[in-house]
Amino acid sequence: MEQPLGFSNTQRIAATGKGRFRLRILATSDLHAHILPYDYAADRPLPNAGLARTASLISAARAEVPNCLLVDNGDFLEGSPLGELASLDGYLAAGHVHPVIAAMNAVGYDAATLGNHEFSYGVSFLERALSAANFPVLCANALRKRGTRPTQDHLFQPATHLLKRRLRNDAGQVADLRIGLIGLLPPQVAIWEKRNLQGRIVTRDIVEAATDWVASLKSAGADLIIALCHSGIGDSAHVPYMENAAIPLARLPGIDVLIAGHVHIAFPGPDMPQTVDIDPIRGSLCGKPVVMAGYRGSHLGVIDLDLANDGGWNLAGFTCEARAISGHRTGHTMATAITTDPTVEQTAAPHHAATLAFIRRPIGQSDRAMHSYFARIADCAALDLIHQAQLDWLGRATDGGTYPDLPRLSAASPFKCGGRGGPDYFTDIPVGQIALRHLCDLYVFPNSIRALVITGQMLADWLERSAAQFHRLLPGTCDQPLIDPDAPSYNFDSIAGVSYQIDPTQPPRFDQRGRLLDPLAQRVRNLRHRGQPVTADMLFTIATNSFRAAGGSGFPNMAGAQLVAEAPTLTRDILRSYVESRPLIQPRANRGWGMAPLPPGTGGWIDTGPGALAHIDEMGTLGLTPVGTTSEGFLRCRWLAQTPVADGPPPLQCLGQVAI
Numbered sequence: 001m002e003q004p005l006g007f008s009n010t011q012r013i014a015a016t017g018k019g020r021f022r023l024r025i026l027a028t029s030d031l032h033a034h035i036l037p038y039d040y041a042a043d044r045p046l047p048n049a050g051l052a053r054t055a056s057l058i059s060a061a062r063a064e065v066p067n068c069l070l071v072d073n074g075d076f077l078e079g080s081p082l083g084e085l086a087s088l089d090g091y092l093a094a095g096h097v098h099p100v101i102a103a104m105n106a107v108g109y110d111a112a113t114l115g116n117h118e119f120s121y122g123v124s125f126l127e128r129a130l131s132a133a134n135f136p137v138l139c140a141n142a143l144r145k146r147g148t149r150p151t152q153d154h155l156f157q158p159a160t161h162l163l164k165r166r167l168r169n170d171a172g173q174v175a176d177l178r179i180g181l182i183g184l185l186p187p188q189v190a191i192w193e194k195r196n197l198q199g200r201i202v203t204r205d206i207v208e209a210a211t212d213w214v215a216s217l218k219s220a221g222a223d224l225i226i227a228l229c230h231s232g233i234g235d236s237a238h239v240p241y242m243e244n245a246a247i248p249l250a251r252l253p254g255i256d257v258l259i260a261g262h263v264h265i266a267f268p269g270p271d272m273p274q275t276v277d278i279d280p281i282r283g284s285l286c287g288k289p290v291v292m293a294g295y296r297g298s299h300l301g302v303i304d305l306d307l308a309n310d311g312g313w314n315l316a317g318f319t320c321e322a323r324a325i326s327g328h329r330t331g332h333t334m335a336t337a338i339t340t341d342p343t344v345e346q347t348a349a350p351h352h353a354a355t356l357a358f359i360r361r362p363i364g365q366s367d368r369a370m371h372s373y374f375a376r377i378a379d380c381a382a383l384d385l386i387h388q389a390q391l392d393w394l395g396r397a398t399d400g401g402t403y404p405d406l407p408r409l410s411a412a413s414p415f416k417c418g419g420r421g422g423p424d425y426f427t428d429i430p431v432g433q434i435a436l437r438h439l440c441d442l443y444v445f446p447n448s449i450r451a452l453v454i455t456g457q458m459l460a461d462w463l464e465r466s467a468a469q470f471h472r473l474l475p476g477t478c479d480q481p482l483i484d485p486d487a488p489s490y491n492f493d494s495i496a497g498v499s500y501q502i503d504p505t506q507p508p509r510f511d512q513r514g515r516l517l518d519p520l521a522q523r524v525r526n527l528r529h530r531g532q533p534v535t536a537d538m539l540f541t542i543a544t545n546s547f548r549a550a551g552g553s554g555f556p557n558m559a560g561a562q563l564v565a566e567a568p569t570l571t572r573d574i575l576r577s578y579v580e581s582r583p584l585i586q587p588r589a590n591r592g593w594g595m596a597p598l599p600p601g602t603g604g605w606i607d608t609g610p611g612a613l614a615h616i617d618e619m620g621t622l623g624l625t626p627v628g629t630t631s632e633g634f635l636r637c638r639w640l641a642q643t644p645v646a647d648g649p650p651p652l653q654c655l656g657q658v659a660i
Helices: 051-064 081-087 099-107 123-130 206-219 246-250 342-359 381-398 436-442 456-469 571-580 610-622
Strands: 020-028 068-072 111-113 142-145 160-168 174-184 224-229 257-260 288-293 299-309 313-324 328-330 333-335 362-366 408-412 432-435 448-455 494-496 499-502 524-529 539-545 562-570 593-595 604-608 624-629 635-639
Touching (some): 020 174, 020 257, 020 288, 051 068, 068 224, 081 099, 081 342, 081 436, 099 342, 111 224, 160 206, 174 206, 206 224, 206 246, 246 257, 288 313, 362 571, 381 408, 381 448, 381 494, 381 562, 381 571, 432 436, 436 571, 448 456, 456 494, 456 499, 456 524, 610 635
Parallel strands (some): 174 224, 408 539
Antiparallel strands (some): 020 299, 288 299, 299 313, 408 494, 448 539, 448 562, 604 635, 624 635
């Protein structure tokens, strides 16, 4: 049955079945500055990523259908050392076009929207980077100044764009279609990037902004409206300023097609449940066509619209798919038949060479290997280096300040810990020389560092929110999944400077979005500082990143934490300065926290990377036994909690020589 485009037209035109036209919409999302299929942190090829490979899919898809439109859904400028190099002072000023923009120009994008990470390097940098784009970059809800209504806002980028396309069908008929595009991003960017945006950019709710601007597009004569929404598929009901608003947006009258993203998954696909609003097989939300194109160029979103034109445009049908650049797995790597696009490869070549020189620069020495293979069940040396550097900075930042005598803590999480990144997505830094790429491997996000004052109650809630990553284990049962696969590893903070245990047989206090489930639930046991129990009214200073300090990922009580210090540089720069200033770093798994002893016969399993087999001695200490390889290439290990954390603080030498 045909549907009039816009879903809000008061005059619905009955189609006769004649004059069908096919429009193909191609979409990328969350490229995160991955142009070539290369992992700069590991300094090796990365077959299942890179716009250069996606561009080959784009060329093939364009050849199949004469009427095509190519769009990007945001987060294209940040996320790799190549993007970081381009952000350094003087790089763009020296006459360089941003390498990602140059590659997108070469591919021939028709439009893009801003993602939240476009602002990670500041507003001025973003303005310079976008000035070289040969395509419109849209955003309806990032504003320089708020007006009475969204259409009266002083916008950072244009909210919408109207394309006019002459379509041709198989019968040789032609017809003009006016395509309206609107760009949207998570309004939380004003909080996440407060350091860069305060006083310069504010945001509106996604649905609020879209409502007015979609009406404006209809008034301008748009026959078809496509929402480029850098937002994921979350709750069905609209809540003001929600982060993942794809479903309420799809329900909005006037929007015909939705390009979603931000959450780094492919849709249609198996990662979404079937609900009344979500059809993960057909690829629709509220009956409307939707794609999400994975991340780092892993997929190309393809929507084919069957349009009827008989006195007006109507939607007769649609198909949606997420085409992967990698088709199957061979051993522990992704095999692919997709070659790189030579034009994109040539465009990126000088920037790639400069990035390799940049990331290979040696900066220090380590006396042991650092990895994240077991970071979600035990303390590890990789995170200890972050803790050391943050505590060193915290001591200097708060010395002589308002709270110089408060105990000092550090919070950090394992960013690369498998999950959607695959079995090779783990930090793995060998003993010996440390190059800049190793710090990129350890700390992948462009966060800055902040110091907060928190109470003992805030600290307990912080740790309980982190412990939400665990499934609840049934006592007396083995071989049950320990870690919720939908829980990102960057939401599992460990905190140095205190000791504690986590008991996964207990119910969680918070869910994966930070919503309170049970205020009396307690998974964190024996929370102590210097051997003494932490009480609710105790005060601490804590070093954390800007994302977490702003309440990122729904961590509780962040609004009640007092900011006492922040650095103008990125956390990775803090790490680099720390390593460069020492002849040898000595990271340790300081055993500040661990899993609580479990009832006899209780255990679970975890999936880690096959590289973990190089650390078989640690497996025995942690109660891990390898049992095989999953179809996705992960190493599955049976786990029994055998080594409870000592009841006391970790040694001071493991905490950056800072008295706490």
